[in-house]
Amino acid sequence: MKLISSALGTLIILLGAVTAWAGEPETSDFGQRFVSQNCSWCHGVALQGYTTAPRLAGQQRQYIEMELMSFKNHVRDNPLSQEVMWGALQRVDGQVARVVAAYISSLDARAANDGNEHLTGSGLAIYRDGDAADNIPACAACHGPEAEGVGAIPRLGGLSYRYLKRRLAEWGEGYHARAAYPMSAVASKLSDDQIEAIASYLSFVK
Amino acid sequence: MRYLALPIEDESPTCVLVATDTAFGCTGYVGMKSKFETCAQPIRFTAIGLRCAVASAAVVLVGMLFEPIPAQALPAYARQTGQPCATCHNGAFPQLTSYGREFKINGYVSGGRTCSFDRSAAAYAANAEPVIPLSAMVVGTFTHTQADQESLPTNRKGDLNGLGVNDNWMAQDSSVFLAGQIVCNIGAFMQATYDRNDQAFFLDNTDFRMTDRRRIGDVDSVFGLTVNNNPSVEDPWNTTPAWRIPGGGSITSAFAPGTAAPMVDSLGGVVAGVGAYAWLNNSLYVSLSNYRVLDDKTLQALGEGPPPGFQFDGPAPYWRVALEKNWGDFSLMVGTYGMHASVIPDETQQSPNDSFTDIGYDTQFQYLRGKHFFTGRISYETENSTLTGSQFLGNSDNTKDWLHQFNISGTYAYDSTYSATLGYFDTRGSTDHQLYAVTAGLPTVGGSPNTRGEFLELGYSPFSKGGPRIYPWFNTRIGLQYWHYDQINGGSINYDGAGRNASGDNTVILYSWTAF
Amino acid sequence: MGIAGSRTEATRGGIGSVMTLLSPVRSMASAARLVLPACAITVISLGLLIEPTVATAGGMRADQGLQGKTEYCMECHGPSARGFVGYYTMPRLAGQSPEYIRAQLAAFADQTRGTGFYIRLAKVHALNPGLREALANYFGGLNIPSSGSVGSSAGETLYQQGAPEANVPACVACHGPVGRGTGAIPRLAGQLASYTRNQLANWTKERGQESRASDTSAVMIPIANNMSKSQIDSVAAYLSSLK
Numbered sequence: 001m002k003l004i005s006s007a008l009g010t011l012i013i014l015l016g017a018v019t020a021w022a023g024e025p026e027t028s029d030f031g032q033r034f035v036s037q038n039c040s041w042c043h044g045v046a047l048q049g050y051t052t053a054p055r056l057a058g059q060q061r062q063y064i065e066m067e068l069m070s071f072k073n074h075v076r077d078n079p080l081s082q083e084v085m086w087g088a089l090q091r092v093d094g095q096v097a098r099v100v101a102a103y104i105s106s107l108d109a110r111a112a113n114d115g116n117e118h119l120t121g122s123g124l125a126i127y128r129d130g131d132a133a134d135n136i137p138a139c140a141a142c143h144g145p146e147a148e149g150v151g152a153i154p155r156l157g158g159l160s161y162r163y164l165k166r167r168l169a170e171w172g173e174g175y176h177a178r179a180a181y182p183m184s185a186v187a188s189k190l191s192d193d194q195i196e197a198i199a200s201y202l203s204f205v206k
Numbered sequence: 207m208r209y210l211a212l213p214i215e216d217e218s219p220t221c222v223l224v225a226t227d228t229a230f231g232c233t234g235y236v237g238m239k240s241k242f243e244t245c246a247q248p249i250r251f252t253a254i255g256l257r258c259a260v261a262s263a264a265v266v267l268v269g270m271l272f273e274p275i276p277a278q279a280l281p282a283y284a285r286q287t288g289q290p291c292a293t294c295h296n297g298a299f300p301q302l303t304s305y306g307r308e309f310k311i312n313g314y315v316s317g318g319r320t321c322s323f324d325r326s327a328a329a330y331a332a333n334a335e336p337v338i339p340l341s342a343m344v345v346g347t348f349t350h351t352q353a354d355q356e357s358l359p360t361n362r363k364g365d366l367n368g369l370g371v372n373d374n375w376m377a378q379d380s381s382v383f384l385a386g387q388i389v390c391n392i393g394a395f396m397q398a399t400y401d402r403n404d405q406a407f408f409l410d411n412t413d414f415r416m417t418d419r420r421r422i423g424d425v426d427s428v429f430g431l432t433v434n435n436n437p438s439v440e441d442p443w444n445t446t447p448a449w450r451i452p453g454g455g456s457i458t459s460a461f462a463p464g465t466a467a468p469m470v471d472s473l474g475g476v477v478a479g480v481g482a483y484a485w486l487n488n489s490l491y492v493s494l495s496n497y498r499v500l501d502d503k504t505l506q507a508l509g510e511g512p513p514p515g516f517q518f519d520g521p522a523p524y525w526r527v528a529l530e531k532n533w534g535d536f537s538l539m540v541g542t543y544g545m546h547a548s549v550i551p552d553e554t555q556q557s558p559n560d561s562f563t564d565i566g567y568d569t570q571f572q573y574l575r576g577k578h579f580f581t582g583r584i585s586y587e588t589e590n591s592t593l594t595g596s597q598f599l600g601n602s603d604n605t606k607d608w609l610h611q612f613n614i615s616g617t618y619a620y621d622s623t624y625s626a627t628l629g630y631f632d633t634r635g636s637t638d639h640q641l642y643a644v645t646a647g648l649p650t651v652g653g654s655p656n657t658r659g660e661f662l663e664l665g666y667s668p669f670s671k672g673g674p675r676i677y678p679w680f681n682t683r684i685g686l687q688y689w690h691y692d693q694i695n696g697g698s699i700n701y702d703g704a705g706r707n708a709s710g711d712n713t714v715i716l717y718s719w720t721a722f
Numbered sequence: 723m724g725i726a727g728s729r730t731e732a733t734r735g736g737i738g739s740v741m742t743l744l745s746p747v748r749s750m751a752s753a754a755r756l757v758l759p760a761c762a763i764t765v766i767s768l769g770l771l772i773e774p775t776v777a778t779a780g781g782m783r784a785d786q787g788l789q790g791k792t793e794y795c796m797e798c799h800g801p802s803a804r805g806f807v808g809y810y811t812m813p814r815l816a817g818q819s820p821e822y823i824r825a826q827l828a829a830f831a832d833q834t835r836g837t838g839f840y841i842r843l844a845k846v847h848a849l850n851p852g853l854r855e856a857l858a859n860y861f862g863g864l865n866i867p868s869s870g871s872v873g874s875s876a877g878e879t880l881y882q883q884g885a886p887e888a889n890v891p892a893c894v895a896c897h898g899p900v901g902r903g904t905g906a907i908p909r910l911a912g913q914l915a916s917y918t919r920n921q922l923a924n925w926t927k928e929r930g931q932e933s934r935a936s937d938t939s940a941v942m943i944p945i946a947n948n949m950s951k952s953q954i955d956s957v958a959a960y961l962s963s964l965k
Contacts, residue, residue, distance in 0.1 A: 029322070029324055030320060030322040030324035030326060030328060030329040030332070031328075033320050033321065033322045033324075034320045034322075034329075034332055036419050037312075037315055037316060037317075037318065037320055037391070038316055038317055038318075038320070040312070040419055041305070041308040041309050041311075041312040041316040042305055042308060044426060044488065045419050045420070045421060045426035045427065045428060045488075046421045046426050048426070050304070050308070050488055050532070051304050051305075051532055051537075083290065083292065083293065083671065084289060084293055086288075087287070087288030087289050087290065088287065088288045088289065088317070089288070090288045091288070091317075091332065091334075091335060092332065093331050095326075095327050095328040095331050096328045096331055096332045098328065099326070099328040099329075129843075129845060129846075130845075130846060132845045132846045132848070132849075133784065134784045135784040135785065135790055135791065135793070135794035136784075136794075137794065137797045137798045137846070138798075138843065138846070140809065140839070141798050141808050141809065141810055141812065141839075141843070142798070142806070142808030142809055142810075143808070143809060144808075144809035145809070145839065148809075149809070150808065150809045151807070153808055153809070162534065181801060182796070182797040182798075182801075185793065185797055186797055189784065
């Protein structure tokens, strides 16, 4: 009896492993499985972001691919990238990055909605028109009127307010300046209030 | 045939030529260009050069044992995920950060190979390097108790184990781990330990899991199955018995006085259980497991010491519900857990059953920003036991007993390197002389389980963010602990009837906790 | 390996209320410096412990001179004003005719050029008129090679000979043999293909001028309207390959 039940138990477990491997009804491709196992523990099951890890779902495909290789090649150098992302990407090469980026960019994105609601008006104004008196270009010129990004320029709409704030601050300090032209120059000129407003506004953009 | 050791300029600096015999077409390199590429060139065999080929193959193999490891390599889970230990532990090992909890809940497989029917080049490239889920750990201690031990320490068999009555240096625990992805979505945490004081090798905390992640409607879900040998070992917070700090999750003294604890804290290693859990929207954790006491033969094979003699009658469920909220740099968990068992007190004798119901309440608060990491933990367990069977057998005075255990502690870690922990523990229960003094053999003259005290620990973990260049897998914490007892088993002065005071068990431990 | 937080994390006054709380304390400290200096210093120090100090350039008065403004322009128009393809394509300004640039800046200022997004961008371009000449000369003098993209022989033919059957004159007649333009007529050589395509395809919308227009772009209206999509694509590709 004991032998049968333990054999049965083992069989159920193996069956479970294989069926989980064989996949959900939707897709069972490599990109989805790789991301589910290796990215979602920090970035969330649906890659909507979790604590300091930003939302990846729905991001521009080319941007993701570029950033994955940027982590792997130690080009992107802000503190959390060095501590977490460099190691996370060490086994990824260009082929994997391409497949992963294609999958991630196909996911639906949810807005973080964690900014300061009262600042969305002023944030929108800076985002859309910049501030000519302060020599701040309109973010929309590159990132698009709906903050959707294009090509290798990332989608900002709906990203977490805390994440955007931190990134703008890091550019202002000179991290990752060469590869992310012109973000370092732009971010250096933003005041604390302007960063608060922009990051808040963007966190609500669907 | 010549053997040279020369750095080769046109290779990376870590490639070293150790054998050359160009006349016979034989060369050999040792070293690593990168984590994934060795330098060893194919050794060309010719009839004349066979001696050279065999000899250089031997040199290469021997050389690989001592070759420098590049800085990216890290132990077990760190190796698998590519993360420094700090990402999941932030210098307060084994305290877990949010990411550490996610890694555990997701079944220890993150960063491993991806199982897929895909035969694309990308799929192949991602799985090119296997990661072997093995690790080892040594805890070396110096232990000083305020009063000497009353007699020379003995091992589990009762023989003298070579340690003294005080001021003992020892490799207190040495463990090997099977830790990480086993295959596909099956992962493991399995520890086997050699205990110097007991002079015994035994199966320590073990937790095998299989997990699945999917979005169901509006809910991001992780589901898991666990097979383990300790209620609450599968819990990702450091407030439940298996990983509580101080407690199951910290170094403890080899000479700590025997005290009473609720059932759910006391079953490690003697039970086996199967359970299922779900983690919903990174917020709600629910878990249910059923345990069975292992039979004597299995316990012996696993090195678990003398069999406890009791067995569960029917299901012995362990449950756990926790709600965690993350906002900004803060997280707060509030939860409850518990276990119930109807127990056959002695399998060799006929008696009514005992019944134990443990209910715990716990909370954990964390703040992590930049170099500052703080965790506050509180747990409060209540046990109500009906001891009809034990009383029948003459093992307890009372038909009903209660036992409450309270723990509160906080750990602050700076820059994932320096840590300080303060804790207070307090166990109170009904007095039962027969149960505690006689049956359990606890040192107590009054038969009360009341024990309380304070705990202080300072730690230095210099390699939490990455090991030293010469051996980058290396991670160690050097720590100093002070355990202070206000009361042990019902007494402060002469608590065991033989003149021992609670303060006599005040303990200072200097330790080095090293992982490979 | 990883250096977690070894540089001061720029928190940008993340706990805003703490920063405003400190300001009155500071002024109190200076006005009543004999009264509670130690207390104020302690409070400020505690505040700094909670909120690490930041080195921020934000909020300083922006440079309104030539250097500040040229750097500002190049943040959209690319390093060395070579052009930048964002969501919108910001055209190459390097080597452009200064007279043409001046005319465009004036057109943006009085809103005779641009629609939608570009109308709002008029603020960007509505610089101090005294700076327009300096800016135009600066960008006109930037001499950087074009991106050297693949040209188009069909585009070259169209550029040199026009398409008489479609009523499209030869561009070379006004824009010069190698697309360098002259005076008020812009240089096209090396211009980003996506910019050229967008302008030709949407000329009336983007550039259609009322008669009070300060530039002469009205001449392009019938030409651009007569060009087919494939003609626009090919001539844009050809122009982007010119040096």
